[in-house]
Amino acid sequence: MTVAIVLKNYENAIELLKKEQVKNRLFELRLDFDYKLLSLIENNQISPHQAILTIRSKSEGGKLDNDATRDKIINKALEMKVGYLDLELKSDYEVIKKIVEDINQLNSTNLIISQHNYIQSLLSGYSSFYTTFLNLNSLNTEINKRIILKYVGSPDDSYETLELMEMIPQHSKQILLGIGKRGDISRTLHSKLGQELVFGGLQDNDIIPYQVLDVLSQSNTLMLGLVGGNISHSLSPLIHNILMKTTKLSGYYHLLEANNSNRANNMVRKLINYDFTGFNITIPYKKSIIKILDQIDHVAENIQAVNTINIVNGKLFGFNTDITGFSRFLREHNLHKLEGALVLGAGGASRAICQSLIQEGVSVSIVTRSEKRFNEFPKDLRSQINLISKSDFSNKMRAELYINTTPLGLKGEDPRDFVELPINIQAVIDLLYHENENTFVQKIKNKGIEAYDGKEMLFNQAADSFQIWTNKMVKKKDLYNQFLKEIR
Known part of the structure; x- marks a missing residue:
């Protein structure tokens, strides 16, 4: 299995070639982004057999908007005898059909037949693509030796990516690529699934860097x-x-x-x-x-x-490391010594927080909109918590620690609009986190009260x-x- 490096910019390509061992590398030259990349072959900086020449229209995720340029690139690729020519099934159907009918046109070039479909679901889109290919294949079955199928789609979730990957026979000269994080496993598992090629980016690209894919092709790598x-x-x-x-x-x-x-x-x-x-x-x-x-x-x-x-x-x-992680956070900031904690919410995160507080000897009260969710807590945990309805809550209750475990704040809400701070409050924890400090935590700090978001617990x-x-x-x-x- 081979990791091909996707190149979209000539200057970046030159910088890469200065430091990368290129002898056994494949490079996808995205000529729809930068036609100047073709000069890498013309100037013998890479050999023709190392090149995958690719052209995509805007609807296919590329930048080409000129059919004359498309025809010029296709003819140039065949003339140069590049390693691979990547053609889009929809845009280049007639060209592909002519090649299928007369494979001698390919010379030594291999043909990648692609489809980029960001509208249909991954499974139904692939099914339509493969049916169209079978119709082409019936014109000349000899073409199978020279063709790689590549389908690129937008998965509904990561499971859909995995499901389709497992449907494709291993070592069958087919490539499946899901876009975005939901499709990452289509790249990271490429060697284990026997895909002939996988495409890696440079560090500033929107796909997994080729260096990472190189490492994942080896054994003894952590998959998490x-x-x-x-x-x-x-x-x-x-x-x-x-x-x-x-x-x-x-x-x-x-x-x-x-x-x-x-x-x-x-x-x-x-x-x-x-x-x-x-x-x-x-x-x-x-x-x-x-x-x-x-x-x-x-x-x-x-x-x-x-x-x-x-x-x-x-x-x-x-x-459950939420418990151990939060307990250590409490101890490191001496919050386990505070008198009583008021916890907002009775979801999954709340369970771990309450268990941690109880283990550290802090008494716990919960305010929740859903008594039903609280009653789903394990009986032993529930028996050690004081449940307070929102209507019965008074900020005169004694609790020095206020903890928000709800989604309140994701859209700019203030948890205090749901439950006020107790009058003897000493510290506030909001489990929500943002790359920068969240607004609620900053407001509390501005009042001179100790406040933390969820990043340290997450870490x-x-x-x-x-x-x-x-x-x-x-x-x-x-x-x-x-x-x-x-x-x-």
Whole structure:
């Protein structure tokens, strides 16, 4: 399997060729972005057989808007005998048909027949594409030896990408690429699925860098991921990249979106077969994931919420590092010594927070809109918490620590509009986090009250998960400061 480097700019290409060992490399020259890239072949900076010449119209994710230029490039590619010519099935159908009918036109060039479809679902779009190819193939079956099929689409979630990848026979000269983070596994698993080619970008591109894909083609790389609902803006990949770099481990941390709990569970089961080491689990699957585990840690079992899965010999072991991460956060800031905590919300995050507070000896009260959700807490945990309805709440109750575990604030709301701060408040924690400090936390600090967002807890639980997967301990405080610098 080969990693081809996508080049869209001549100047960037020249800089790359100065430092990259190019002898056995493939380069996709996106002539629709910069026609000058063709001169790399003309000036013998790369050989013709190393080149994949590609042209895309604007509707296909490219910049070409001139059919005359398209015809010129196709003729030039065949004349130069480049390694691969990538043609779009829809735009270049007649050209492809002529080549299929007379494969001698190709000379030594291989043909990539592509379709970029960002409208249909991945599965239905691919099915239509493959049916059209079969009709072409019936004109001349000899063409199979010279053709690679490439389908690029927009998956509904990461599970759809995996589902289609597994439908395509291994080593079948077919390439599937899902765009965005939901499609990352179509690139990172390319070698394990036997895809002939995969395309990697430069560091400033919007696809996975080629250096990362080079590493993932080798064995002994960490395959990790976050499984959740709406996770496109998660900071977890950045944290785990820092942890891997610090411990000198190679790997990739995926964002694995799933549209429902069944798809989340099935995706985890399937990815066991692709040498994944472990997963983080986030909203809304921390409870539903438990049913597929082989064993669960007693701490996670007590609150019926798992945020970390470790895979050992194909078995799934569940843990909850939200608790350990938050407990360490409390101790490091001496918040465990405060008299009483008022917790907003009774969702999955609230369970871990309450358990952590109780373990640290802090009395806990919860205010929630949904008494039903609170009643879903495990009985032992529920019995140690004072439930307060919003109508019965008074800011005269004694609680020195105020913790928001709800989504209030994601759209600019202020949690105090839901529940006021107690009169003896000493510190505020908002589990929401942004790359910059969130507005609510800043407002509290401006009043002279100690306040924190959720970034430090996020980092702590990530480091604890990483230790479970790798047995590597890190200096968390130093790395947390590095993390803060990188997101500013």
